[in-house]
Amino acid sequence: MDDKDILQSTLQFHGHRCWASVAGVRVGLATLRALGVPRSGGTQLYAIIETGEEHGGMCFGDGVQYTTGCTLGKGNICKQPLGKLAVTLIDKATDRAVRVSYKPTLQKHIAASAFMEQRAAGVSPDEIPEADQMELVNLVWNAPESDVLTVGEVHAYPQNWLPEVMGFTKCDRCGELVAHAYTRLVGDRKMCIPCSGYDR
Numbered sequence: 001m002d003d004k005d006i007l008q009s010t011l012q013f014h015g016h017r018c019w020a021s022v023a024g025v026r027v028g029l030a031t032l033r034a035l036g037v038p039r040s041g042g043t044q045l046y047a048i049i050e051t052g053e054e055h056g057g058m059c060f061g062d063g064v065q066y067t068t069g070c071t072l073g074k075g076n077i078c079k080q081p082l083g084k085l086a087v088t089l090i091d092k093a094t095d096r097a098v099r100v101s102y103k104p105t106l107q108k109h110i111a112a113s114a115f116m117e118q119r120a121a122g123v124s125p126d127e128i129p130e131a132d133q134m135e136l137v138n139l140v141w142n143a144p145e146s147d148v149l150t151v152g153e154v155h156a157y158p159q160n161w162l163p164e165v166m167g168f169t170k171c172d173r174c175g176e177l178v179a180h181a182y183t184r185l186v187g188d189r190k191m192c193i194p195c196s197g198y199d200r
Helices: 003-014 019-035 056-068 107-111 114-120 130-142
Strands: 045-049 077-079 086-091 096-102 149-151 168-170 177-179 184-186 189-191
Touching (some): 003 019, 003 130, 019 056, 045 056, 056 086
Parallel strands (some): 045 077
Antiparallel strands (some): 045 086, 096 149, 168 177
């Protein structure tokens, strides 16, 4: 899959076309290139994304997830909520990492766009005309990388990664499936955390 196909698939996955998800794709692709690694089909990569909550740039996270393969479902992505459009990607096999951030170069153009004017007026992003969506997609996608990204140096990131614990069991109290690592022993009964009374 080439970069343009990755962009199109990301936008479909994300649900609408916006500048922040495109920025996430560009940052994600840059991290993979810097580390010289492919997209993560398993959990060999780990991403620390710096977006926060409740702001328009959170779409960036979907761009990073789709591009790098680091996803919430696989548990190989986490948020360090700083409100920034940046990610550190770690190759667990080599303990190497790189941080890439999106520059503010285009923000005046983005803020003045028809898309952002409609968003500020409360229009849902998927209700904005496609032409207005694509204006920002193309603006961010076609900008030279050096204009929009800061690619840090690849650096060591030693970490004691916890092994993946496979398998589920039935909670002896509520009967629901619970991953082995999340069972708690209460007397001789294996229970999920809520049933056990433990905090974690």
